[in-house]
Amino acid sequence: MANSIYQINKGINKSIEFKGLRAQYIWYFAAGVLVLLILFAAMYMLGVNSILCVLIILLAGTGLVIKVYALSNKYGEHGMMKAIARRSIPHVVKSNSRKVFIKKEEKDGKETTRNNA
Template sequence: MSYIINKGINKPIEFKGLKAQYIGYLGGGLVGLLILFAILYLVGMAVYFCITIIAGLGSLLFYKVFGLSHKYGEHGLMKRNARRYLPTYLKFKSRKLFYEKC
């Protein structure tokens, strides 16, 4: 009897070069573009004009999301965004913290 070993454990989700959370960003952006198309169409804009706007914004969305994915990788964007919450320095007015026993 032989068992198949799943060698993809702990690997990030990847789809056509997009890694991890960028798949969600792209999906959310596409849903937003679909809603924008519906709004523009209901307002009464010409269909060809709506398609041109959505195609341009969709191309920009793909370009930016793939660029972020390649630049920052799986966790890099979250690390970059978390960096702004780090203090620039720590200041202690007394040494009491270092002398207390646990």
């Protein structure tokens, strides 16, 4: 058998992963870093002491990293979307009247229910 000079990409249809973060959590992390960058610039322009700015951003950045990795480990690739969807489904559907389920038909100017016709 001849060895091929081309490598086969075996990562097809796998989600992207960066340093243990998967799928949408990479985007959450990037958005958080961007917000921290803007926050640092705003504090610096307002005249806050630079060391204080750096300390605040370091603490917030540490919290961001911990939170994003915790979400990634807890929910996995699609788990958070499933959890949000599960919360939006009502637990119970209540109806105090059957009028919603009975279809009315008009015959000769009179309203009658389907069962009476």
